[in-house]
Amino acid sequence: MRTLRNISDVQKLIDSHDAIVFLGGAGVSTESGIPDFRGSDGINNKEFPYPAEHYLSHNFFMNRPKAFFEFYQSEILHPDAEPNQCHSYLSELENANKLNAVITQNIDGLHQKAGSKNVLELHGSVHDNYCVRCGKAFSLKEYIDSYPELRCDACGGLIKPDVVLYGEMLPQDVLQKAVEAIEHSDLLIVGGTSLNVAPASELYTFASGKTLLMNKTKTSKDIYFDFAYYGKIAETCDELTI
Ligand code: NAD
Numbered sequence: 425m426r427t428l429r430n431i432s433d434v435q436k437l438i439d440s441h442d443a444i445v446f447l448g449g450a451g452v453s454t455e456s457g458i459p460d461f462r463g464s465d466g467i468n469n470k471e472f473p474y475p476a477e478h479y480l481s482h483n484f485f486m487n488r489p490k491a492f493f494e495f496y497q498s499e500i501l502h503p504d505a506e507p508n509q510c511h512s513y514l515s516e517l518e519n520a521n522k523l524n525a526v527i528t529q530n531i532d533g534l535h536q537k538a539g540s541k542n543v544l545e546l547h548g549s550v551h552d553n554y555c556v557r558c559g560k561a562f563s564l565k566e567y568i569d570s571y572p573e574l575r576c577d578a579c580g581g582l583i584k585p586d587v588v589l590y591g592e593m594l595p596q597d598v599l600q601k602a603v604e605a606i607e608h609s610d611l612l613i614v615g616g617t618s619l620n621v622a623p624a625s626e627l628y629t630f631a632s633g634k635t636l637l638m639n640k641t642k643t644s645k646d647i648y649f650d651f652a653y654y655g656k657i658a659e660t661c662d663e664l665t666i
Contacts, residue, residue, distance in 0.1 A: 431660065445605050448510075
């Protein structure tokens with residue numbers, strides 16, 4: 425792995441590839457005001473009676489939907505967050521036919537809000553909600569407004585965010601598309617992720633082209649990348665051109 429010290433080296437790498445795929449995590453949205461999990465200001469560093477993973481688990485949702493919603497709304501939902509320069513830059517790269525896909529572990533919908541079209545959401549989206557009984561779809565606002573009942577107006581079933589909770593499977597079709605996109609990329613950029621959450625943390629192994637890690641801090645997997653550039657990703661993207 426070679427650490428890139430100058431932004432011009434990142435620029436050269438991007439300029440010389442045109443089948444780029446970006447795989448991102450919570451760090452992509454911290455500069456939009458959404459905390460990550462494992463960063464210094466992350467949710468995992470906050471004091472709750474139980475670890476965040478407990479509240480965000482399938483069992484907790486099924487057994488205590490109201491308490492789940494209260495945690496989810498106070499810690500996970502940021503309906504007013506706006507895309508930052510990283511989201512915008514990736515959208516511009518796609519428009520310029522240089523980027524084939526954004527694969528994200530994030531559930532905040534900010535890539536789409538920035539204009540990205542081919543977004544593969546490995547962990548679902550807060551904007552998709554559905555009745556577990558009849559399947560009726562609800563917007564985020566409708567889910568929020570259904571509190572405290574949190575029930576479907578058609579059949580009375582529980583409304584569930586279509587996000588992957590701890591103890592649930594990832595959508596396999598999305599995972600398969602992510603693998604294919606990475607296999608066909610000439611440059612895989614992995615950014616804003618601690619590379620701790622499987623299977624997203626292992627997807628870089630499918631890359632046959634170059635790989636670049638862009639993160640604020642080192643991860644345990646940096647050595648497996650061709651290049652690394654350290655810094656805040658939105659600030660970095662703000663310095664890059666198409
Ligand atoms: P993580 O919290 O485990 O790690 C975040 C990583 O991003 C850390 O390595 C941190 O140093 C880095 N980082 C933080 N701010 C950064 C910045 N401005 N620029 C560059 N790097 C930055 O996140 P993860 O690996 O994505 O795993 C957490 C899980 O939690 C994921 O499944 C994700 O779905 C979920 N999550 C999502 C959101 C969201 O949708 N925005 C927010 C929090 C957690």
